[in-house]
Amino acid sequence: TTAFEVAGDGYTWPNDKIDLLEHMLYEHSGFHVNSPASFVAPCGRVPFGPGRSGSAEWLRTAYHDMANANVAAGTGGVDASIGFELDRDENPGKGFNETLFNLRDFMTARTSMADLIAMGAVFAVGGCSGGKVEIPFRGGRIDAINAGPTGVPKPEESIDSHIASFNRQGFTQDEMIGLVACGHTLGGVHGVDFPQIVAVVNDTSVDDNTQTFDSTIDGEGAFDNKVASDFVANITQNPLAFGHNVTTRSDARIFNSDGGVLIKKMAASNEFFLQTCQSLLERMINTVPKSVHLGNQIDIIPVKPSSLYATIGSSPGNMMFSGFIRLISRDNSLDADPGRKVRIHIHPRSGGRCGATVDCPVVDVPEFSWSRSLYHDGGYPYFKKYKFSKEIPVDQGVSAFDVEVIDAAKDGTVSSKLYTNGGGGFPFDDTIVTQPTQTCNGQQGNGNFNLTVALHDDRKLDTVQALLQYPDSLTALVPAIATNKVTLKRVGVVSGTKYSLFSVKAKVPSGTFTLTYDLVASNKTHTEFRRFNDVTEIPSCPKKL
């Protein structure tokens, strides 16, 4: 059985609200991967400092970001306002800073910090449960531009105050018990931040003096019901339940507030614990201001193209159409699959379906590389990446393509399936096309971004602009996405083709952020877009340029 969900007929490629989030959610490691998941998966692998757990910090960040929500008023929730609230005594510790610091490299015009914080919680519990807890993810959160009200619960508060606080956040008393247990199965209390709870005995410049909530703190069993079973068995590890300071025993007051019924159930069954956590944490990350409308659950896209280019004039009169196709691996391994053949059918610019009247060039696409999730037990798939390039006459051009997958079973039976992306093929508009061989990205060096674009003359467009988008400023904890609009100058034609070249030497800040750009070409009467292009296959600029 497959644990993961594959997107059904409701999805057609591309969908710029989904595609990059889907990539980050399911591809954590391998070729062409850009996901924050590898910071926290496998669980506990990345040293954030002695006594510190990245997964715990990311989960706590998501909770503290949500915790000042007022669901009755429809305000607050997961909105990245935490980035403006770190000077408050309800948010002590460097974990929040570091979480935001790690996540902002992945911010784009389609991946807000608030979505990344929510996704961070998904990765933390996914990694620390080995994929047993898969919180369904929906995108579309919008970043706050300033602080929200105070309201994160503190351990010295009374039980009545905690019940009221969780009610304001949209959770009943029972749900509060569950959610606190689900949070406090990872990480612990740092004496450096809470000396009144955990005594500081070691030098705080090298040691946070952490006491973990339970003994299962890393690996794929860290997210488990030990915190609950310890509590029920009176094992005194959890400083918020058994610490010497009675005032700050908030976990004990919370777990006992229903007479201990729910925590006993969670202690008795790890499966019940994981199920309870999955649904409560899903509600936690989907708590958003009422003005925000989340999209549908993001499932795995079964056939997904990426990095598509048309290099005009690759040889006289021709263009090189190239890119990658991602498929779910048949045998769920990174080994090559010689029994699978992939073939694409390229629809000409004039459109129409391939067949008797429309002649579509066909190209066999070899297997090239792989990517995968970093959870081991959850049944997540390996992906295979197939790389193609095919020279076609410029006059014929491209408008779309179908992907044919031909599988030979062990007994020799061959089956073939044609993926048409809902009928029209996977679209590729060759009107405005980036020229990868005449483009370079120096964002990690001198900050140059030298962009050359070819524009098809038939469309009679005369103005070309690029909107370069990246988080700015690079030192802000929750930067906004800035748009640097540059105009490309006509620099010539590609001889023997009906394409003109436009070029610009732009500047971007130097850093490791995710750069994307939109292309806009227009004339007096109309405008055409090629949105949300990435720089994955763009070479870096030579050092001195």
Ligand code: HEM
């Ligand atoms: C009444 C409610 C809560 C109180 C009073 C509370 C209090 C605390 C305190 C004092 C710490 C120690 C922080 C540190 O030393 O860095 C902590 C850690 C933590 N809390 Fe809570 N918490 C509450 C609810 C939650 C919830 C609902 C979640 C998530 C669902 C959560 C997730 C965490 C995590 C993951 C840590 C470990 C952080 C680390 O190790 O860096 N907490 N909590």
